[in-house]
Each structure stands twice: as C-alpha cells, then as structure tokens.
Amino acid sequence: MKSISLEEFKGFRPCWLETTAGARRLEEIGSRKKRWTAVDILDLPESEVSAEDKIWAVTKAGLIEEEKLHEFACRCAEEALKLVKDPDPRSVAAIEAKRKWLKGEISDEELAAASDAARAAAWDVASAAARDAARAAARAAASAAASAAARDAAWAAAWDAARDAAWAAARAAASAAASAAAWAAVWAAARDAARAAAWAARDAARDAARAATRKKQVAILRELIID
DSSP, X not given: OOEEOHHHHHTTOXXXXXXXXXXXXXXXXXXXXXXEEHHHHHTSOXXXXXXHHHHHHHHHTTOSOHHHHHHHHHHHHHHHHTTSSSOOHHHHXXXXXXXXXXXXXXXXXXXXXXXXXXXXXXXXXXXXXHHHHHHHXXXXXXXXXXXXXXXXXXXXXXHHHHXXXXXXXXXXXXXXXXXXXXXXXHHSOOOOHHHHHOOGGXXXXXXXXXHHHHHHHHHHHHHHHHO
C-alpha cells in the first residue's frame, strides 16, 4: 500500500499551512507516524480532521490506485442519485458506462458520449431547479415559513450532491487525466442556478448535508481501499 511522509505531504501545500495554528496542528498530527497510508489518514478522528480534509489528503497525495478512484466516483454518484426522485436515465447510464470503460468493454469515444449525455442531463435539471428555487424563495419571503426554507435547503443540498456526482461519474476518458478529472469533478461543488438562488437561511442545512455526504464518502473510500 502506498504511503507518504509528513514532509512529502507538505509539498502538496495543504491549506492548514496557511495559518500558524493550522501548521502547528499538521505538525502535531503528522509527527505521530513516519509514513502514512490512505487508511491511516481516513481513520483519523473526525474531531481532529474533517471528512473533507481526509478525502483531499488521500487523493491529492496519490495514495489511491487509479481504478479504485474511478470506482469511488461511481459509488458517490450512485449514493447521490438516491437523493433524487426519478434520476435522469442519462446520469445512470454514465455510471454504467464508466464501469464498462474500466473493464475495457467500451472505448474512450463511447465513454465521452456518455459523458456528454450526462452533462446535458445535469444542465436540464439545473434549469428546472433554478425555476423551482426562485419560486420557493418567493414563497418563503412572502410567508416567512421555516418549513419551506428547510425543504428548500434539503433540495439544494441534494442537488449539489447529485450534480457533483453526475459530473464525477461521467467525465474523463484517458488514464491519468481521467483519474484527475474524475476526482476534480467529485470534489468541486456545482455552481448552478439552484445554489445561487439559495438564501442564507439555507446555509446551515446545506452545510450539514454536505458534511454528512463527505462522511459517507470517507466510508466508501475506506471500504474500497481495504477490499
């Protein structure tokens, strides 16, 4: 299993190095072992390292095999699509295409076609979500109904996750570049109209949903590594 030292990890310029407190914390945690594997990092207590930081660390440091990284993207996509009622068949097909591509059953061109279809599906949903979010915001403003705001927040969080996952499962058609692109898509938060329309009142619920999603992703990643 691949491993990395603290000094090697610092070469990736983690955000903790941007502050004195963060650098001190990284030094304290990193000095506990001479070399760290992906499992070592993922098993760190949540009170010390957030799920989001764990995922960043193990993927940025190249500690996970490319094939498992692709499968991770597929698993995340499937989890996210569970939050969406009647997901677009193009998004589901993109996940299937990625797995077939990993087995050598379809070509780069066929995977790219699935990617394009999933991207179109994501934009179609984004347009509908923007309209729904605008209407929901207007209703919430008129009635000051906390329940409506909560529902809006849940939708925004679900859409963020689904959009991230749809891109993650569909993108990338060449080996090393594919791995990087797949992870970048999983990591990047979608900047879609639904999110732009979200009110500040939704932030806490959305952040909580995002944190729960990252925690689930850590569990998926760990399972793949030790499998």
